[in-house]
Amino acid sequence: MDQDLDSFDLRLLQELQRDGRLTNNELADAIALSPSQCSRRRSRLEAEGYIRGYHADLDRQKLGFDMLVVISVTLATHNRDSAQKFSNLLRGLPEVLEAYQMTGEMDYHVKVAVRGLNDLTRLVNDVLLPHEAIQHVKTAIVLDTLKSFSGVPVSGTR
Structure with a gap:
């Protein structure tokens, strides 16, 4: 973590992570700074890349993506070309939510959201294999999500 962040910066990041639509006035009330100071700090944190953007948090189930699946993948050969081809494949698959290159038995873990078993079967049999x-x-179908957090644990950082 950058040493230039003070406790106000961290609180500002925490509040914006909770609700990215906060106005500078609302942010000022939440962290006990003036709106102009909040505006300057927010602009600096955006310019320095601490804040990469703002987005809407969509409900995947309301949109019909009822099945969450973790897919473990092993590459056929372990070289840069295979890794790049696999990476390119994942970038073109909208159902892929997250993908991680791993140590251990499997090379990658890929989190996908699909509408049901038919979509999962198509993805595995027609695209991946x-x-x-x-x-x-x-594949491992997620039965229940015990905790879901797409942010960074800002509180307590330092």
Whole structure:
């Protein structure tokens, strides 16, 4: 973490992470600074890349994506070309929410949201398994989400 962040910056980040639509006046009330100071700090944090953007948090289930799946993938060969081909494949798949290159038994863990078993079957059988870079695919359907947080643990940082 950058040493230039003080407790006001961290509180500002925490509040904006909770609600990115806060006005400078609302932010000022929440962290006990003036609106102009909040505006300057927010602009600096955006310019320095601490705040990468703002987005709407959509409900995947209300949009019909009822199934959350973690797919573990092993590449056929472990070289830069295979990794790049797999990475390019994932970038073109809108159902992929997150993807991680891993240490251990599997090379990648990929989190996907699909509408149901038919979509999952199509993704695995028609897209992933035939891909030249992929050797093995293992799926795990998420039964329940115990905690979901897309942010960063700003509070207590320092």
